Amino acid sequence: MDSAPGLRERKKQRTRATLIDAAMDLCLKQGYETTTVEQIAAAADVSPRTFSRYFTAKDAVFLTLIEDYSNEVALELETVPADVGPLEAMRQAHVAVLTRVAQRQVGRMTTDRIILMLRIINASDALKQAASEFRHDHTEVVLAKRMGVDVDDRRRRLVSAVFAAIIVTACGDLIVDTDTVRLGPLVMVERLEEAFGQVAMFTSDLPVPKDPDRV
Known part of the structure; x- marks a missing residue:
């Protein structure tokens, strides 16, 4: 069966891709705040009404970068051995995806798209806030399954919140190339590894919970 x-x-997929490309191009040229839905639609040669059929708001276009990245992380998370703790499993999944993207295209993710994601989202306070609040359903389901809890369980939400805080803090200032930093997936790996090392050091003296049911 075909x-x-x-x-x-x-045709719908092409229009959606054209809207995303137009939005990225405009944002890189003039900034997120000054880019309007009308400008994106015009650059894609469609009407604002057509834009609204594909995206609920301007920020939704840019969050597709995070969504595509999260799709790959969720797939990778499913391959991490079950005996690995949830936070470490998230670290391994992200590092594995970023390392592969640095070598070749993975799904829709390329090094150029990672660079776009960093430059555009980190340069806008509004987008950084939206990114920090972004929730990926598949990742949450996979994580909950690994932990043996419901998706809405506080423990699952805690792991997601802690990881989000780590990645935003570790990579939130990556906007432009500098003498010591070149944007891309590998600098994200470096920052994540450094941040997780610091978290491990900061939490090394915390008491171990007595709850035998803990995840």
């Missing part, structure tokens, strides 16, 4: 998308679906 599972290839039909003509209408392919």
Whole structure:
């Protein structure tokens, strides 16, 4: 049975991709705050009404970068051995995806898209806030399954919140190349490893919970 998308679906996919490319290009040229939905639509040669059929708001276009990245992380998270703790499993999944992207395209992710994600999102306070609040359903389901808890369990939410804080703190200032930093997946790996090492050091003297049911 042919599972290839039909003509209408392919056209929708092309329009969506064109809108994303137009938004990224405009934002890099003039900044996120000054880029409007009308400008994005015009650059993609569609109407603002057509834009709204694909994205609920301007920030939703840019969060597709995080969504595509998170899709790959969720798939990788499923391959991490079950005996690895949840926070460490998240670290391993992110590092594995970023390392592979540095070598070749992974799904929709490329080194250039990682660079775009860093430059555009980190340069806007509004997008950084939206990114910190972003939740990826598949990742949350996989993480909850690993932990043996419901998706809404506080322990699962704690792991997600801690990891989000680590990655935002570790990589939130990566906006432009400098003499010592070149944007891309490998600098994210370096920052994540450094941040996790610091977290391990900071928490090394915390008392071990007596709850035998802990995850």
